[in-house]
Amino acid sequence: MGAARRMLKHSAAWGALIGGIAIVSSQPVLAKERGNGAVDSLRDRMAAVNWTVPPRLVQEALLRGTSPASPLDLLVVGGGATGCGVALDAAARGLRVGLVERDDFASGTSSRSTKLIHGGVRYLEKAVFQLDYKQLNLVFHALDERAQLIQNAPHLCHSLPTMTPCYQWWEIPYYWAGLKLYDIVAGRQMLHLSRYHSAKESFEFFPTLAKTAGDGKTLKGTVVYYDGQMDDARVNVSLACTAALAGAAVLNHAEATAIIKDESTGQVVGARVRDNLSGRDFDVHAKVVVNAGGPFVDELRRFADKESKPMIAPSSGVHVVLPDYYSPESMGLIVPKTKDGRVVFMLPWLGRTVAGTTDSISPITMLPEPKEEEIQFILDAISDYVCVKVRRSDVMSAWSGIRPLASDPSANGDTSSISRDHVICVEPHGMVTITGGKWTTYRSMAQDAVDAAIKSGNLPPTNACVTRDLPLIGGEGYDPSCFAIIAQQYVRMKRTYGGKIIPGAMDTAAAKHLASAYGGMAHRVALIAQNEGLGKRLAHGYPYLEAEVAYCARNEYCESAVDFIARRSRLAFLDTDAANQALPRVIEILAEEHKWDKHRKKLEISKAKAFLETFKSSKNAQFFDGKHKMVR
Known part of the structure; x- marks a missing residue:
């Protein structure tokens, strides 16, 4: 009853906050700018029938073409959400921008999130x-940025109801009052009203919810609130491609191996870059270097200054993927407090169930692996709240991501007390470092970083930040009903083992997948499936088509098999067995697109299998829901 007493004790504070919030919420939302030249120009390019992003070789040539006499305005190191956000923001302001990423866009933390676009509900509890x-300001900020992300990438982001089970009577008014306050705070940014369900209603919405919790208490009811959900890696790739369309020279698989300094002033004026695909080294000159390396920002800072003190306190977050029967298709579950006080989510995602996360101190590595005890912690946490027998053998994929938390000297190694907010540091030698933060606020983080870079380097933007209302590729003109048009207008032409091409229906599952993954560009993928005989599915039980591999190679800088199975599609994250099954055909198509020889194809198989080994799935997880039949 302690929490209930605390709520009564602070009732006056709640009332005062509600009154103040009501005033704030009633203020009119600023109208979007119309006729902005930078936004209009980009939208025109996206609307063009035959637009393409510049090929990778062109992007590399642009970076190679820099010199001390003709530098970039901005060189971004790091191709995660923040780095690609910085590149897009700066390019849309008319600056000359380059970006290098040593692996692939979203290859690190940005593809390993809980897939939620948080609206700051937990900040509200602290505020009260x-x-x-x-x-409270953090809540307003998160709500605003969540709305903008969903608006700018509507095909990749959507609202998701999330259920909080109440096994004690006092929890119902406690959570209900808190979420109603959240509704008021959200105002026009609210996705949907929160609501209460009786125990009986709750089982109708969430059939696998446990009637009796692990401690023996019976379900009294549930409270449901709405948050955002996304395909994080595809949002990140869309950011990179939109930045390229805006004029930024973005280059994945290109590593900054050293920092270039002006010999007379000691200022950072560029970076030595190695193309990890060709092995060639070259210099990229820039007026300002922005360090957006996520967990690896300290590495680049040491390149510039060996005496620099670490900024990062790395924290590991583990997630597991389970069959879809663990959760309903359109309802998530939050375990508000586990045995050690953490919060665990269980959410439907791309036809499966994702559960997590953990929060523990972690070493910094390129391919973090989940520990068995972390996987078991998640399984144990959800087992108290579902009636399904939670089995280790049901784990279809499990991954770990490293959060680049900004360190707090007083934290004493406890990651729960380390700041989750972002930090921007302008070094004495001129390099701008941005770290920390979260997916929801990537856009405003990027805006802050570009502002700092403009000030530090005295750069000449042609206009102010325009990313608030700038749609990402696929988002412009997207209509949720477009999958029906795709299903009606296209067929999937499939090549048999004998080489004969036969027509097949563009079924609803495939059409819905193309629409949600590619938005306004889905028709291009469907056209490849129809005209080039690439209409087969890549793996049983999943709607991914062969045509997507070709499309991503041509339009999304997909340069390796891992790029596709992990970040253009999400097979590696959803089901390692399915990803392994798809690999030979993925490599065959990529080899044709990129003109690979036999040696490169063998290397791709080896790298992809080694990558999949880091996803600690169960070797016994052969789950197949039967929804998607595969024609061979």
């Missing part, structure tokens, strides 16, 4: 109980 106006 600690009477902290700063926390």
Whole structure:
């Protein structure tokens, strides 16, 4: 009853906050700018029938073409959400921009999130109980950025109802009051009203919800609120491609191996870059270097200054993927407090169920692997709240991501007390470093970083930041009903083992997948499936088509098999067995697109299998839901 007493104790504070929030929420939302030249120009390019992003060789040539006399305005190191966000923001402001990423876009933390676009509901709890106006501002900020992300990439982002089970009577008014306050705070940014369900209604919405929790208490009811959900890696890739369309020279698989300094001033003026595909080294000159390397920002900072003190306190977050029967198709579950006080989510995602996360100190590595005890912690946490027998053998994929938390000297190694907010540091030698933060606020983080770079390097933008209302590729003109048009207008031409091409229906599952993954560009993928005989599915039980491999190689800088199975599609994250099954055909198509020889194809198989070994799935997870039949 302690939490209930705390709620009563702070009732006056709640009332004061509600009154103040009501005033703030009633203020009119600023109208979007119309007729902005930078936004209009980009939208025109996206609307063009035959637009393409510049090929990788062209992007590399643009970076190679820089010199001390003709530098970039901005060189971004790091191709995660923040780095690609910085590149897009700066390019849309008319700056000359380059970006290098040593692996692939979203290859690190940005593809390994919980897939939620948080609206700051947990900040609100702190704001109320600690009477902290700063926390309240974080709620407003998160709500605003969540709305913008969903608006700018509507095909990749959507609202998701999330259920909080209440096994004690006092929890119902406690959570209900808190979420109603959240509705008021959200105002026009609210996705949908939160609501209460009786125990009986709750089982109708979430059939696998446990009637009796692990401690023996019976379900009294549930409270449901709405948050955002996304395909994180595809949003990141869309950011990179939109930045390229805006004029940025973005190059994945290109590593900054050293920092270039002006010999007379000691200022950072570029970076030595190695193309990890060709092995060639070259210099990229820039007025300002932005370090957006996520967990690896300290590595680049040491390149510039060996005496620099670490900024990163790495924290590992593990997730597991389970069969879809663990959760309904359109309802998530939040375990508000596990045995050690953490929060665990269980959410439907791309036809499966993702559960997580953990929060523990971690070493910094390119391919973090989940520990068995972390996987078991998640399984144990959800087992108390579902009636399904939670089995290790059901784990279809499991991954770990490293959060680049900004360190707090007083944290004493406890990651829960380390700041989750972002930090921007302008070094004495001129390099701008940005770290920390979260997916929801990547856009405003990028805006802050570009502002800092403009000030530091005295750069000449042609206009102010325009990314607030700038749609990502696929988002412009997207209509949720477009899958029906794709299903009606296209067929999937499939090549048999004998080499004969036969027509097949563009079924609803495939059409819905193309629409949600590619948005306004889905028709291009469907056209490849129809005209080039690439209409087969890549793996049983999944709607991914062969045509997607060709499309991504041509239009999304997909340069390796891992690029496709992990970040253009999400097979590696959903089901390692399915990803292994798809590999030979993925490599065959990529080899044709990129003119690979036999040696390169063998290397791709080896690298992809080694990558999949880091996803600790169960070797016994042969789950197949029978929804998607595969024609061979």
